[in-house]
Amino acid sequence: MPRGDKSSYTDKQKRNAEHIEESEKDQGRSEAAAERIAWATVNKQDGGGKKSGSANKTAAKTTKTSKTAATKKAAVKKTAAKKAAAKAAPAKATKKAAKKTATQAAEKATTKTAIRKTVKKAAKKTVAKQATGKPASKTATGAPAKKTAATGARKRAAGKT
Numbered sequence: 095m096p097r098g099d100k101s102s103y104t105d106k107q108k109r110n111a112e113h114i115e116e117s118e119k120d121q122g123r124s125e126a127a128a129e130r131i132a133w134a135t136v137n138k139q140d141g142g143g144k145k146s147g148s149a150n151k152t153a154a155k156t157t158k159t160s161k162t163a164a165t166k167k168a169a170v171k172k173t174a175a176k177k178a179a180a181k182a183a184p185a186k187a188t189k190k191a192a193k194k195t196a197t198q199a200a201e202k203a204t205t206k207t208a209i210r211k212t213v214k215k216a217a218k219k220t221v222a223k224q225a226t227g228k229p230a231s232k233t234a235t236g237a238p239a240k241k242t243a244a245t246g247a248r249k250r251a252a253g254k255t
Contacts, residue, residue, distance in 0.1 A: 102143025103136070111136045205251045209244070216243025 100108065111132040118128035220243075 100133075100143075102145045104144045107136050107140060107144065110139075209247045209251050212247035212250075213244040216247070219243075 103111075114135050115128045115132035118131050119125070123131065
């Protein structure tokens with residue numbers, strides 16, 4: 095079979111190459127370049143001609159390597175099983191640690207939200223008392239009631255965790 099002979103290609107492969115060649119010409123490629131690209135694309139997609147009598151690489155590979163492929167697959171399965179067993183124990187511990195960390199973070203966020211709400215309530219009470227003309231309560235150090243309420247809320251929240 096002379097070089098460049100397309101007799102080993104199926105009709106579908108030939109139609110595909112023709113379609114690719116037309117699109118390459120539409121893009122401004124020369125006739126020869128378009129044909130070269132089209133057949134190279136068909137060869138890359140299908141691995142060459144599919145008709146019998148062609149040097150079909152896939153059929154020859156399948157018969158030669160079927161026994162070795164089964165042996166390799168068994169070895170890969172054993173290796174994968176060993177790796178999975180080795181990773182299983184630490185993975186459980188990691189999941190527990192991650193869950194614990196997430197729970198702690200959620201508790202902190204909830205505590206912060208509770209503190210903010212308490213501080214806002216105390217501030218509103220202080221503002222309301224000032225509006226009615228009643229004096230705001232002060233601590234022995236002279237800090238305003240708002241700061242005292244915030245400190246008390248933080249201490250209560252810290253005691254809960």
